[in-house]
Structure formats: structure tokens, C-alpha cells
Amino acid sequence: MKRLVLKFGGTSVGSIEKIKNVANIIKEEFSKGREIIVIVSAMSGVTNDLKKKSNLISENFDDKELDVLLSSGEQVSCSLLAGALIDLGLKARSWLGWQIPIVTNINYNSSQILKIKTEEVSKFISNQGVAVIAGFQGISFENRITTLGRGGSDLSAVALAKFFKADSCEIFTDVDGVLTTDPSINNKAKKIDKISYEEMLEMASLGAKVMQPSAVQASMIDDILIHVRSTFSKKPGTKIISENDIDYKKTVTGIAYSKNNAKISLVGVVDKPGVAADVFEPIGSNNINIDMVIQNTSLDGKTANITFTIKQEELKKTLNIIEKNKKKINYQKITHDGRLAKVSIIGAGMITSPGVTHMMFRSLANEKINILAISTSEIKISVLIEENLTQRAVKVLHEAFGLN
């Protein structure tokens, strides 16, 4: 018998009517003769509201108490959903993290799942029961409630699929699946039928809307088949599967982008071992996330130029840190640019298609879009451009790589 993990996000259970709709979806899947484990997020808006309450109590609200507070959101949605299933005549019950238990480490607010006990739930579902499990939460060895961090219900779903050896993990959400690009800036965006874990991770800027990147990573490690699909339509969604199982007809799978990037260039840095560390150590220790890094040797071979990108809102702080460490870093000149976007083409088929890089740069050049920096990985090419050219760049690349 097929065993499915069905995960419903906050928008899917955002109202009583929507919870009833989800109950009907589950009943339909159950009637196909499947063993079903349901994971549910808090009703949309609830977690934010609870978080806001905690902030009003204290800006440094205790992390353990925060997990007690936030986990109540999933407690509400999973009991309501279990009640709705029982009302439809199914055998159903809810389990909270501590009841199963879903054992995590003690990193309160962003815990990792260590182990899930399966006996009780397995017995229940093999006896025609539908198990409804609260997502996002677990219990530590200190016997206290933990949570997995934002979007943690995706992680719960993947972990349950692993420990219960499910055949598939279905992520129900409010869109039809993973799209080739953001439909709000390109109405030619199309649903992707199959995508590899690696591509999905690189698509984070698009994919994060449908599934938490860390959950994609977890499913990749354990080779769990993910199916991202809509709660509000019956259309098949996007399957996230192993690269080996995809027959690549297209070189490029999707076009991702992120706005609000800033670039800093240090010119004439003395080129010696450890110089990159001298630059990035003080920035990283201030919790500033560095994205792209490009280092070129200068013509004279004695100095280097280092360019890197950060989020726009951290530009000022970063410039201050560099200024403070000027002596140590020892550069001749610093330049910066604050309104940039990163546009990426992503596709596992790129490795075997040597013309891709050329085609990308040519397509952008034809549109007179200047490339300020380039960074590549095996399945991705990213370019940095002026932010106001983002939409044009996405559109031209979407067409050039046959995604329209």
C-alpha cells in the first residue's frame, strides 16, 4: 500500500472553510487506498501575530518560551483539521511534536530533528486511521518544546517522509508548483513538471515561496520524492526528484533573480596569502551575509581587485566595517554601487551544453544590459546588473532559453 505524507501550508488552512476543503482533499486521497500522514502549518497570520505579541512583551523574549508560544499555532490547526476529518466520517487524530515524539536538539527557535518515533502512528495508519501531525515543532531531551524555525513545517514533512518511509511527500501550497520564473515580472512564466533537488536549491529566490530551501536540501540527502502542488486545483504540480531521473530536454530550467543587491569593490589590495580572510573576517563576524565574490589579479601581479555583493540594507554598515579595518586590509581604493540585481539561469543540463554562457551574455548584450559581475556554478550562471533592468533581463533570458 502506498504511504503518503501530505503537508498543508498556512494559506491552505487559513480559514475554517479552507480547513474543510483540506479535509476533503485528504478524504479523496484516503479513498484511493493510501496510508496517510498529514503535516499542517499554523493558520496563515497566526505565527506572525504570536511573534508580535512576544516582541511587545520583550525585545529579547526568552527563546524557550518563544517555542512554547509559537507551537500553539500548529496545535490549533492540527486539532481543527483532525476534528474536520472525524466529522467527515474518517478515523483521525492529531499528534503534537511531544506526543510522537519528534526529538530535536536543543537549538530552540531553529532546532534540528534527530529522531522520530514511528510505532504509534504507524499502527494507527495501518488500521485505516489518518494521522494529523503538527508541523514546525518537536521536543528536546530537556522535555521542552522546540521549533524548527520559519518554514519548519516543510522540514517536518521531509523528516516524517524519511522516518515513515513514505513513497512521496506532497507539499500543498497556494500556487500550482515551481515556475520557470516569477510570474509577477514575466507573464510567460510556466509551471515546471520536474526539477532536480540541485536546481530547486539554486532557484531559492523563486523556490522559497513554495518550499523551504533547507527542506529541499534534507529531501535531497535522503532522496525523498517531493511533489509541490496546489491546494486549490487538481492540476499536477512540480516533482522535485533526483537529477538522474530527469530527462533533460531543456538546457535551462528556470530564471531566478534577486533585487536589492549592493556591490563593493576594493581596488589595489596587496596580493598575498590571507588577504581575502582579512577582508571578509570582520564582515562575517558582524553577521553580514556575503553573496558573490570575485577576485582578479591586477596587471602588475602585485595587487588584486576584490569585488563582492551584499544586501543593499547592509551596505552602509559594511562600508563602516571596512573603513575601521582599512590598515589591516590595506587597499588603494574602494568603490560601491547600491541598486543592483542578480539574475541567474539555472539548469542541470547546462554542464553538457557549452554554448550556454555565450548565449546568456549575447542575449543581454543585445538588450544593451551591462554585466557588472559574473559568478558560475555547475548548474547556474549569475550576473549582476542594474536593478531597473531586472524585468527586461528575465524576459529576454526566458525567451532565449526556450521557456516561453
Place this chain on the structure above:
Amino acid sequence: MKRLVLKFGGTSVGSIEKIKNVANIIKEEFSKGREIIVIVSAMSGVTNDLKKKSNLISENFDDKELDVLLSSGEQVSCSLLAGALIDLGLKARSWLGWQIPIVTNINYNSSQILKIKTEEVSKFISNQGVAVIAGFQGISFENRITTLGRGGSDLSAVALAKFFKADSCEIFTDVDGVLTTDPSINNKAKKIDKISYEEMLEMASLGAKVMQPSAVQASMIDDILIHVRSTFSKKPGTKIISENDIDYKKTVTGIAYSKNNAKISLVGVVDKPGVAADVFEPIGSNNINIDMVIQNTSLDGKTANITFTIKQEELKKTLNIIEKNKKKINYQKITHDGRLAKVSIIGAGMITSPGVTHMMFRSLANEKINILAISTSEIKISVLIEENLTQRAVKVLHEAFGLN
């Protein structure tokens, strides 16, 4: 060292500001060098809102899932309060019912507490920690969440006071204490300093607003000193203590009343053993609550007149039931009256004061208030009167017994 149980009701923690206020009250008690266990209800309105949600899912919402749902309310308030205490620099943490555990039987929705494990919390409070415990909830031997029924946080407080051998159980609420009568119909109502458990139980119609009658009963059984006091003022409240510890200066402690009573009289019922059972069995089995019962033998000694009172809204249903069972009950005539009130004088000192009954009836007669039925217990005399005379009756009795 004195050990206190402090219970805060829903209105006391009804907003973030109120939770901060409660945290300050606790800090003040703690700074007096006391060991403190706090019990907290859900923020006001939350339990009703959750109940409403469950009703929208199903009119017969599963009772076990309902307890999972409702218990989330106290989870929110106790984590917020614990967070607020930590923010004030205190060592504090929350415990949910299952964490302690507070073990109950499996009567979901209205469970009874069987046992409370004290080790962990005792250790915490004897090491300068403030324990914040979610009221209203427990865990059954089936490892599922249970709740104690409406007002159950009072029961939690009394049970914790018992198992932790607390010196006092302080019930914080939104009024100054127990009053001699309802201030909304008599502005001469005064706070009672001390009241016995028995009186408090008889005062249910007034007392229920400040403390759940079943919790009063539980505290009487285990002789737990209760102190009902206001969250919003520093005035001492009402102590509920053993009758033996009260020095009765006044015969009557308070005047209670309830409106919306209806009276049914069966005239000429054949007077034989079992006749009362024949009358009340069909009514009781339809879940209609009978309050006062008066049975008189008629002059001829062969028939009896039976009068009883019920809630007004159940008058029609009750009359139908009697009609259906007319043959079995075998009465000559039935009369009923739908707009009545029951007014009671309550006082443990009444037993030793023979003039009380006389004074009550005389006071009412002077006001031309007709008494329709009388029922007495050792510490209470109740009379049934026309509903629109309630306020006048309460006022005259309040003055007559020296409570003004």
C-alpha cells in the same frame, strides 16, 4: 519559607499590558521571599473564540481534539507571562499540563485531576525560580491532552495548592473580592473579609463570578486557604476559610439571587411512595435541572401538592414532558408561573440565631413582597418571589441584616 499559589484569570491577562502588570505583581510577591507557583488562564475571549471555531467545523466536534484545541489558549498566556517575568530579571519558566504532568482521568472536556508530580517544579521554586503553570489542562493515561471544563483554572490552582502543600491559594480576579450582594442591583454591596467554604458555595450566584463552585468545594475538602483578590488594586480581598476559623459577628453574610426562574405546581397528586420519583425521573432524564422542591400533603391526606422550580427557558419543554407522562404521574391540576426570582440570605451564623427566618419574612412583608415558595438549608434561606421585585427584596434584606 511561605509557599504561595497565585492564580490569574482571563481578564487579568487579557492584554500584553495586563500580562506585564501581572508580572510586576508576581515580582513583588517574590521579593517578599516567598516560593511562588503561578497558574494562568487563557487571555480573555480566547477560549470562546476557539470553541466557536470548533463549532464551525462541526456541531459534534470530537471531544479529544477539542481539548487539544482549547488547551492552546493557556499555552499562549503562560509562555507570554513566563517571558515577561524573565524580562523583569527573574528566573522563570512555563510548564504545560503534560510537562509536569498533571494527571487526570479520561473524561475529556471535564476531567478530574488525579495526581500531580511535584519533583521538578519543587526543585525549581526552591532554587529561586518562579514556576508558571498552564491552568485548565492535564494529561490522561492515554498520553492525550485533557481539560477540566469551564473555569477549570480555579480547579488547577486548588489542586496545585494541595499537591505542593502551599500556605495559601490566591485567586486574582477583576473584582475586589466576594461581595455581600450584586453591586449592580444594590450599590450598598460591601466586600466580605472572610467567608466559609459552605457560605461561598451557597453564594454560587454571586461567587461564581469570582471562583468556580467546584473549585470552592475542592478547597473545602482539603482545607486550602483561598484568598480572592483584585489584580488591579492592592486592597486585601476575601479569605475563604474553614467555618471554625470565622468569628461570626453577623448572622447573615450575604444576599444572593437568581432571576429567570419558573415554578410548576402539580395539585392533587396521589400520595403514595415513589410519586416524587415518577414526577422527576422523566424531567431529570431530559437533562433539565430542578432547583427548589416543595411537597405538601393536602388536607384530605390522600393527595399531595408538589411544587418545583426550573430555569425559565426550560419551562415549555418541562410542561411537554409532564403532559406526556400525565397518566403515570396522575395529578388533578397543573399550574405554572414563568417570571420568578429566587432570593437567598446566606450565613453560617444563622444556625444559632433563631430569629432570622422571622426577620426575613417580616422584612419582605413590610415591602408587600409576596413569598411564593420557601426552601431552607442550615446556612441558607431561599424564597421565590415575582422577578420584578428582585431589586427591592435584595435591598431590604441587605439593610435588615446589617450589611449596609
